[in-house]
Amino acid sequence: MIEDLRWLGIRWTEGPDCGGRYGPYSQGERRAHYLEAWRRLREAGYLYPCTCSRKDLAQSASAPNDDDEPMYPGTCRGRSDNNKGAASEPTGVNWRFRVPDGDAVEFTDLNLGRQRYVAGNKFDFGDFLVWRRDDVPAYQLAVVVDDAAMRITEVVRGADLLKSTARQLLLLRALGHSSPNYFHCELVRDTAGVRLAKRRDALSIRHLRESGMTPQQVVEMAGWP
Numbered sequence: 001m002i003e004d005l006r007w008l009g010i011r012w013t014e015g016p017d018c019g020g021r022y023g024p025y026s027q028g029e030r031r032a033h034y035l036e037a038w039r040r041l042r043e044a045g046y047l048y049p050c051t052c053s054r055k056d057l058a059q060s061a062s063a064p065n066d067d068d069e070p071m072y073p074g075t076c077r078g079r080s081d082n083n084k085g086a087a088s089e090p091t092g093v094n095w096r097f098r099v100p101d102g103d104a105v106e107f108t109d110l111n112l113g114r115q116r117y118v119a120g121n122k123f124d125f126g127d128f129l130v131w132r133r134d135d136v137p138a139y140q141l142a143v144v145v146d147d148a149a150m151r152i153t154e155v156v157r158g159a160d161l162l163k164s165t166a167r168q169l170l171l172l173r174a175l176g177h178s179s180p181n182y183f184h185c186e187l188v189r190d191t192a193g194v195r196l197a198k199r200r201d202a203l204s205i206r207h208l209r210e211s212g213m214t215p216q217q218v219v220e221m222a223g224w225p
Contacts, residue, residue, distance in 0.1 A: 004205040008215050022150040027142055034137040037145045037175060038090050038130065041097070046174050047130060049093040050076040072096065072126040095131040097140075097171065105166040110183040112159065117166040128167050144168050148177040159184040160195070188222050 002017050014020030024030060041047050050072075057070050077098065101120030108114050117124040130141040137145075147155065155165075165182050172179050187195040196203060208218050 004209065007209060008205060008218060027137075027146070030142075030146065031137075033145050033149060034131075034142060035089075037141060038095065038137070039088075041130065041171075041174055042090075042095070044174065046097055047095050048076060048079055048098060048127075050096045050127075050129075051093055052076060069125070069128055071122050072128065074127065077127065089135075090131040091135045092133060094129055094133045096127040097130050097167070097174075099125070099127055099167075099170060105169050107165065107169060107179070107182060109162070109165075110154075110181055111186075112162070112184055115162055115166070117163060119166075119170065125163050125167060130171070140164060140167050140171060144171045144175070144177070147180055148172070148175065152180050154181045154183065156183045156185065158187050158195075160187060 002015075012018070014022070014025070016023075016025040019025075038047070052072075052075050056075070057072065076096070099119035103119045104116055105119060106114065106116045120126055128140055129138040131137055146152075162184055165184070169179055189195050190203075205218065208221075213221075
């Protein structure tokens with residue numbers, strides 16, 4: 001990925017290949033940071049263990065959902081071991097963040113303007129994963145911890161992650177961190193209108209390189225300035 005981005009003409013001054021003040025930059029080396037955040041959230045009562053499988057969640061889905069995490073039905077929300085502090089590691093079960101039902105999460109996106117999502121609303125989002133049963137921090141927790149530790153002031157990413165921003169703002173608030181500014185880009189789509197994504201075996205920068213396209217042609221195809 002780094003090689004492809006360099007070929008495209010993108011340059012950066014900090015990262016896993018060139019170091020910087022806020023390393024390490026590989027998430028595999030940042031477990032201690034994620035564990036600290038998990039412990040803080042659990043001790044404050046924000047988290048609970050969840051034993052629901054992906055199949056369970058797929059079968060219980062009752063509302064359309066256009067992002068990666070289906071609406072959680074709350075099956076494990078009332079577990080009696082929610083706030084026990086005995087476990088020092090999050091292994092063996094999923095851990096979910098208990099959203100404040102009915103609270104509106106609002107932010108102004110630098111590209112798409114004012115955004116508003118209601119926590120617990122079946123059309124927006126519910127309790128979400130922060131740690132997976134295979135002992136890996138979930139995306140939402142990892143990026144929040146990294147952004148705060150690395151003093152990120154602006155996050156640029158695709159519009160498909162708008163709901164994730166709402167989730168992450170709740171985590172930032174719970175951990176006492178300030179939030180960065182967000183700029184959500186329109187998605188790059190193919191001729192059928194389907195967004196380009198790895199899971200759909202879409203064209204990659206590497207594939208375009210190997211087909212003989214130049215960096216400028218790729219940029220023009222994507223419609224970037």
